[in-house]
Amino acid sequence: MTKELLNYLSLITIGISGISIAVGLIFIKLKKKEIHKFFMINASVFALIFVLLYIIKSFLYPPQPYVGPYRKIFLFILWTHTVLAIINFPLAVITLRYAFKGLFERHKKIAPITAFVWLYVAITGWLIYYFLQWLNK
Ligand code: HEM
Secondary structure (H helix, E strand, O other): OOHHHHHHHHHHHHHHHHHHHHHHHHHHHOOOHHHHHHHHHHHHHHHHHHHHHHHHHHHHOOOOOOOOOOHHHHHHHHHHHHHHHHHHHHHHHHHHHHHHOOOHHHHHHHHHHHHHHHHHHHHHHHHHHHHHHHOOO
16 A cells, blocks of 8 residues: 555545544534434544554554644644544543443533544644645655
């Protein structure tokens, strides 16, 4: 698999995952619980595919350095993205577990944090790609 193909697949999967979270949030606000469930599971499946692609990419290719302008902004985005992506995993597991066990009071407490972190990771994932492709020297 070429690096370009892996990059595109990564963008598509993290994009679908982030959009699914946003759509899932809209549906729970509309009290459509089953549709909310569908989109949140969809978001989780695509996030897992993204992680898989990320692991394959880091085995096959060295990390691409960033040498463009706005280096400080880039590093801020990269670090917060990485740290929150790691935190997102246990958050997602706990949020899903509460939901599947029917513990919706607990689910409702942690879920907004999970959703925020998830969206941040997805959006900054796209930004990092944008920096590396278009603002790099
Ligand atoms: C990681 C994935 C998920 C996230 C980020 C998430 C996020 C949320 C959020 C933000 C709320 C609204 C809280 C509020 O407005 O007070 C909510 C409520 C809810 N979620 Fe999820 N959710 C996820 C997965 C699921 C799953 C898999 C199910 C079903 C098995 C589910 C079932 C529900 C239900 C039934 C409510 C409404 C609870 C109530 O109002 O009593 N969620 N979720």
